[in-house]
Amino acid sequence: MTAHDRQTLLVGIAMAIIIGGLVSYFASDRPDGLEKTQEDLGAAEPPDAGLEAPPILFNEYSLKWLGEGFWGNAAAGVGGSLLVLGILLGLGHLLNRRRAPAEAGGRSTSPPA
Amino acid sequence: MHIGSGFLSPTVWGAAAAVSGAALAAALATAGRRLDDRKVPLMGVMGAFVFAAQMVNFPILPGTSGHLGGGFLLGVLLGAPLGIIVMASILVVQSLVFQDGGVEALGANILVMGIIPCLLGTILRVLWQKRQRPSGWLDLAAVVGGVAAVLAGATVVILLLWRSGALPAKIGLWEAMAVMDSVHLAIGVVEGAVSALVVRFVMATRREAVLGTLPAAAGACAKEASA
Numbered sequence: 001m002t003a004h005d006r007q008t009l010l011v012g013i014a015m016a017i018i019i020g021g022l023v024s025y026f027a028s029d030r031p032d033g034l035e036k037t038q039e040d041l042g043a044a045e046p047p048d049a050g051l052e053a054p055p056i057l058f059n060e061y062s063l064k065w066l067g068e069g070f071w072g073n074a075a076a077g078v079g080g081s082l083l084v085l086g087i088l089l090g091l092g093h094l095l096n097r098r099r100a101p102a103e104a105g106g107r108s109t110s111p112p113a
Numbered sequence: 114m115h116i117g118s119g120f121l122s123p124t125v126w127g128a129a130a131a132v133s134g135a136a137l138a139a140a141l142a143t144a145g146r147r148l149d150d151r152k153v154p155l156m157g158v159m160g161a162f163v164f165a166a167q168m169v170n171f172p173i174l175p176g177t178s179g180h181l182g183g184g185f186l187l188g189v190l191l192g193a194p195l196g197i198i199v200m201a202s203i204l205v206v207q208s209l210v211f212q213d214g215g216v217e218a219l220g221a222n223i224l225v226m227g228i229i230p231c232l233l234g235t236i237l238r239v240l241w242q243k244r245q246r247p248s249g250w251l252d253l254a255a256v257v258g259g260v261a262a263v264l265a266g267a268t269v270v271i272l273l274l275w276r277s278g279a280l281p282a283k284i285g286l287w288e289a290m291a292v293m294d295s296v297h298l299a300i301g302v303v304e305g306a307v308s309a310l311v312v313r314f315v316m317a318t319r320r321e322a323v324l325g326t327l328p329a330a331a332g333a334c335a336k337e338a339s340a
Binding site for chain 2: 001004005008009011012013015016019020023024026027028029030031032033034036037038040041042043046047048049050051052053055056057058059060061076077080081082083084085086087088089091092093095096098
């Protein structure tokens with residue numbers, strides 16, 4: 001990893017903390033575009049039970065142990081962003097290695113996507 | 114715009130899951146060729162940004178909020194295959210960890226917030242690859258494209274709900290689309306403006322990773338990357 005990559009990752013972590021952890025606390029709690037449309041059309045109640053994931057760690061966007069206040073939301077925002085970051089770095093690493101083992105770590109040999 | 118659990122009929126969510134599954138498989142199969150190790154950090158960071166940004170609902174109309182979708186932006190900066198992979202990862206985490214979006218509706222949500230906007234974003238990506246430098250026209254195209262991506266996704270959501278019988282019988286399809294699209298026109302303008310700003314910023318700072326070409330004025334970062 002170059003200093004350039006480290007800088008990119010630091011910007012990502014900073015964004016996770018500032019946007020996910022801080023700014024999101026001030027998010028509007030009004031229904032979003034789809035929820036509002038479903039309310040207006042009288043279709044807000046689902047016809048079936050469907051399948052919703054169990055709230056194991058997080059109860060929607062708040063960490064269960066911390067509740068719905070600032071810190072619960074911050075844990076969800078930072079935790080979720082970093083989880084996505086981690087999954088994608090892992091996935092990217094695997095895909096990159098699968099491409100051409102001999103070339104792994106090589107730079108700028110692939111044509112622009 | 115996440116479709117919650119219980120709204121889609123098995124036929125509809127099954128069909129949407131099949132389409133999204135096929136697209137995701139194709140994206141994973143072709144992604145390796147488009148990756149190089151400059152792109153992996155960008156991919157991770159853009160994913161974290163879109164996840165965080167989606168939590169920030171902004172008030173938009175009386176009693177209504179909107180949030181960034183991000184699929185269009187990812188299509189521009191990463192191209193369709195990588196963008197779809199990033200968006201699918203975000204939606205899986207949102208659905209399984211945060212109960213945002215029904216588990217059975219995951220394929221549908223990947224279709225409307227991932228595949229459709231990412232493909233539209235890829236059109237703007239091609240324009241960037243042709244012109245190579247920022248311009249007001251590309252900014253305008255980003256705003257218009259962002260609006261189009263949100264409206265296209267919103268329209269398909271209504272189609273899926275309608276086919277599922279999740280809209281009251283007395284409401285016509287066109288009426289439902291009009292309600293959905295008028296709200297999402299306003300949200301789309303914000304999506305387009307944010308996409309245009311973020312594309313400008315990332316092109317100014319990480320153009321080599323985005324387009325595979327060096328910026329005209331090679332800075333310290335570019336020298337270091339080629340060393």
